[in-house]
Amino acid sequence: MIIAVASGKGGTGKTTVAVNLALVLEKVDFFDSDVEEPNAHLFLKPDIKITSEVAVPVPVIDAGNCTGCGKCAEVCAYHALAVIPHPGKKSQVLVFPHLCHACGACSLLCPAGAIREEARNIGVIEEGECGNIRFLHGKMNVGEVLSPTIIRRLKGKVRPDAVTIIDAPPGTSCPVVAAIRGVDFCVLVTEPTPFGLHDLTLAVDVVRQMKIPFGVVINRAGLGNDAAEDYCRAEKIPVLAKILFDREIAVRYSTGDTLADKSPEMAKIFTELYQNICQVKNEADRCS
Amino acid sequence: MKQIVVLSGKGGTGKTVMTGALAALVDNKVMVDCDVDAADLHLLLTPKVVERHEFKSGKKARIDERACVRCGRCLEVCRFGAVTKKLFIDMSSCEGCGLCARVCPAAAITMEENLCGEWFVSETRFGTMVHARLGIGEENSGKLVAQIRQKAKEIAKEAFRDWVIIDGPPGIGCPVMASLSGVDAVLLVTEPSCSGLHDAGRVIDLGKHFKVPVQLVVNKWDINPAVTEQIEKYCTENGVAVAGRLPFDRAVVNAVIQGRTIMEGESLGLKAEIIKIWAHLKGAIS
Secondary structure (H helix, E strand, O other): OEEEEEOOOOOOOHHHHHHHHHHHHOOEEEEEOOOOOOOHHHHHOOEEEEEEEEEEEEEEEOOOOOOOOOHHHHHOOOOOEEEEOOOOOOOEEEEOHHHOOOOOHHHHHOOOOOEEEEEEEEEEEEEEEEOOEEEEEEEEOOOOOOHHHHHHHHHOOOOOOOOEEEEOOOOOOHHHHHHHOOOOEEEEEEOOOHHHHHHHHHHHHHHHHOOOOEEEEEEEEOOOOOHHHHHHHHOOOOEEEEEEOOHHHHHHHHOOOOOOOOOHHHHHHHHHHHHHHHHHHHHHHHHO | OEEEEEEOOOOOOOHHHHHHHHHHHOOOEEEEEOOOOOOOOHHHHOOEEEEEEEEEEEEEEEEOOOOOOOOOHHHHHOOOOOEOOOOOEOOOOOOOOOHHHHHOOOOOEEEEEEEEEEEEEEEEOOEEEEEEEEOOOOOOHHHHHHHHHHHHHHHHHHOOOOEEEEEOOOOOOHHHHHHHOOOOEEEEEEOOOHHHHHHHHHHHHHHHHOOOOEEEEEEOHHHOHHHHHHHHHHHHHOOOEEEEEEOOOHHHHHHHHOOOOHHHOOOHHHHHHHHHHHHHHHHHHO
16 A cells, blocks of 8 residues: 655645654655655665666757757747757757756657757665665755656655555645655645645645545644634544644654654554554545 | 745745735735745735736647547657556646657647636735635646746836745745745745754755855744754855744744734734844845
């Protein structure tokens, strides 16, 4: 089973929930797919064994064969190629690698066969372990934009039969969709504030549209109001766990400390969370 | 006219609370909410929409089943996994490159304009605000950010406003870069945790990349004073000025629940800190 932990709003506790769920499951594959700002490694402190570059193919113009026809710039939907006319001489083609989505249209459609592709690194995937947890995360280079590409590559390393936890990025746009596509269950973490509730409703729209079974974890319960719980009740969304606000938890988080392996009470919350996930998932399977 | 963007790297550190406070404090400005896929500033500023615009960007492929000869060439060339084995387009994977339409021997694929969101010009009790709503699971958030920032700049110029104050998205990806390009300063709001430090570091690198000065605020600093000092030291060593600190205070949550900024809230201490932070930021820019 692949379980994604997502939220809409940032900072609601995705990483806390994902990491501590992994700790109670013990034998599990953990993927941090927040490749813009990966944080789970700060808590799980994995021993990284393999680092691999994530590269995308970008066009390189063979000036000798290029006829300056401009077909490449015409077919590029991202304006990553521009043709500079030189009166009386052959036009010159400029490539802007940061705009390139690596679709391959220019190289495939160049009538002179003058475009080859060269790998350009946009980030890394690191793989290691901490105890029985197989740990992987992606890390996008600063200044890059193709986070969904890194997320897709990272998810290519999911093993079909392993229990897998995916820590998703915040928001509701393409990186989140890339992270949660194809998962079996999605845990949406919220906090009991108007911001938390508003962004939860957006996240619910995403998982419903993608037809992924889901439930909600209310983090920092007590610091805020009951609106998120009322919403879940009205929408018949299962609340899988509630984690009470405790300044002590915030302090432990701040130092990179984990919870479930340190206190039996916390272990119980996350063990029950997993049981609730399995139960809701089973019910969803029966209904479909 | 000067532009300031509030960023954090890590989500949930208090960007919107800070932007809301500046909206209440700073005179003669336009506000922009650039967190277009999970916008929250409107919950504090309760805008009345005066202009509504569709946001169309990029294209999506559509296969005409009647014309399709089921050769599978589209599936072969698509690098985004957007053509399913049954030769349907998975809309949320399609990046609109148009290669499938160009290679289809039956001309069965058309590229259709993609309506991916809406944007608004609104009036609030603190002045004009430009904001947006990106459709669920859509891309092109960077372009939508660029669009609303352009509009805010136009309004600011026409009305002789002194400031454009931008609530930024989390992360360091395309909407963040679109929020950051061409601004006069970044106000980096972080929290005293190892994640806060790690993510702030990546925003500082991004600021360097775009040659934009960055000013730091540690929110909830008293949750871990030692980490707060560590973050401030890291910033000072990396050319980032420390504009101030905000303590952990339930008054923040109470204000948010009432749909108010912290400048309209119950904590005098918080208000005093915000005034100091703004004085620092303003002094550094002008």
